[in-house]
Structure formats: C-alpha cells, structure tokens
Amino acid sequence: MAFPAKIVYTRSQNTYLAQNLTDPSAECNAEMAAAFYDVDVNVNDARRQEATQGPFSITTSGFCLVKDVKNSLPASKYMKGDNEAVQKTAYPEVIEAVHRVFPGAEVVPFHHAARSSTSTSFAGAVRAPARNAHADYSVASAMDFIADRATPRQQKGRFMIINAWRSVGDTPITNHHLALCDGRSVIAPDDFVTTGFIQPGNSPTQSYSLDPGAAHRHVWWYYPNMIRSEVLLFMQYDSDPRSPTRFCFHTAISNTTQQACLRQSCEVRMLVFIPNPDPNVNTIRTVFPPTSVGAKSKMLEALKYPDMWPSDARHWIARGVYKGGSSVRSVLIEWIDFSVKNKEFGIDKLSEIERRNLVEDMMDGDIFEKSVKENFDKPKWYQY
16 A cells, blocks of 8 residues: 655765765765755555556566466575675576566676664665665766676667566565666656765776755656565666666665565665667667776866765875875876776776876876876874
C-alpha cells in the first residue's frame, strides 16, 4: 500500500557540491549536507499498480521487477564481504535477469555493494542504505566510464548502465525499501543537480541529485515485501536518445508507520550492450581518443577540490609541492604514473610521448605548482 515518506532532495546553489566518502570530516561534506532538503512525498505501491495496469518497463519508467530469479548465496556470504563468491555465483544470476528484459544483450557486471539497515558506513564490505535521491552517473561520468571499459565495437551500439537490486535476507523486506522515481515525471535538465563524490580507492566522479523545485510533480514507487527471488532492475544511463527515461533516481526510504526490520540487500552494476540498435535512429556516440590537453584540463580541475581527495593523497601531493625544487616534478610524475595504473583522466590511453608532453605542459609557467598551492594548505605537520 502507499504511504507518506520523507525523501532527501538536494537544493541547487549554483556551486559545485561534492561528497567525500573516504574522509567524512571533509569540509565539502558539510556543504553537501547543508544542501539536503527533506520533502514529504507519497510513495506508491508498484505491485498494486501492476495488478491492474501491467508491469513497469525499464525503458519507459526506468525500472522493472524480474521474478523467479535464482539466488544461491546465503545472506552471510553477502554480509561478510565474500566478493569472490558474489562475483562467481550472484553475477551470473542477475545477468540472467537482464537477459529476460534484453534478450541477446552483452552484459558485463563491474561492481557490487552489499547493504544493511544496521550499517552506518558508506564504505567497506557492508554499507548503509543511501538516503538521498540520486542517480549514480551523470552524462559525463557515464561517457568517461564507457570510454574506459567498452571496446570500440561495443561503443558503436546502444549501451546502458543498469543496477540490479535484490533482497538477500531470509525474510521479506517490510521496511527500509528502495524507492524509485518514475522517469516520465522528471524533467531534464531542470530537475538535475550535478554533484561530485569520491569513494575509497576511486578518483572523483560525477552523479546527479534531484532538485526539490518540482518535487510535487515527481511520482515515486516501491515494491513492498521484496523477497530473495526477485530482482529490481533500474536504469542509470541509456545512450538511446529516444528513451523516455535515461536515468532513474532512487533512494532508500522508511515507513514510519511500520516496525523497523532488518533489510539486507545487494546491488550489482552492469554494462549492457545491444549489438544491433534500431537502424532508424543513430544511437552511436563518438568517443574521441583522449589528448594530453584534455588530461591536463581534468587534472587541474581535480586540484580545485582537495576535499574530494583521500587525506593521505592530499598530504602527499602538498608535501611534495611545498618542498619545492625537483620534488615538484617528481610528485607530478608519480601522480601521472598512478593515474595510468588506475585509469584516471584518460592518461592510460596516451602514448609515452604524450605523457611526457603532459608533464612539460603542467610544469610550464609553474601551473601545477601554483594550482596546488592555491588549493591545498601547506601541511602544518611537515618540517622544512
């Protein structure tokens, strides 16, 4: 049944909002929290709707429920962070769910996260439910991700990023549900708030939050009493420009009229490639090869937001630059080598000559040193 709930929206302040999940004390997190805004909404029962109107479509509303999907792993495997077991057993099971919706698609899982209503962490083996309305990727971050992960052949068809969300506990989920906003009720780009975030081990990236200005227009749905054999698929990016819903905003919600319950869930993110798109529409998105100029721009942009860096990385780059002399060039080269290894800024796609040119471009006019000193405080604990 439908119930009233509070959903956390994000007020656009014409500033770059960011979350640092590596360092909870980072100043940018306080700015992000200040932008959060609780909105009272009515969350509708998707099962009741489907009983009379038929199933939801992931390409129309942005989500759909797939039933009778095998779920072989016990909850303990998910909750203890047994990544090898999840990848070996759970990944093929959710791939089968995607194939029911997109027969013949090429499906490549690349990430998963276990969540529990008892967790308070946003990192680690078991995370807390995410309680702000968001989509996991922006257009820019989705395209960067596709460029890094997809082959040239895959980039010439329709491609999607899809989340597969399911209950992994032994009892139905009776609270702490996953709510999904019907994409047909969201207006792009008016309702989209671009935000940045960084998770442990990852470089800064972008996602979308949802602006509350048109919250009265948004239609929210949930599936009550989800069980282990059900998989909820929802869209995080669709390259097909005709799609009514290219992003599905989602969030965890609680029904305050119901007793709390243990919610144990796991979500798997997947790249989904359609090899033969509709010949009547061009879904091909040209992905241009990265250049040293583009890499330089991205690196300088990253230096503007030190709060999004892990604390040890902030200290490392500031220590090297403030030390001066040859240390400035050395720390820049180390950063570039690290970026190659971790496939950041497109530097891994550059030739050796282009990487050397990148070093010289960043050193020219002391642009790298000046950018660090402009944005990174001098480490007080460092002895010169």
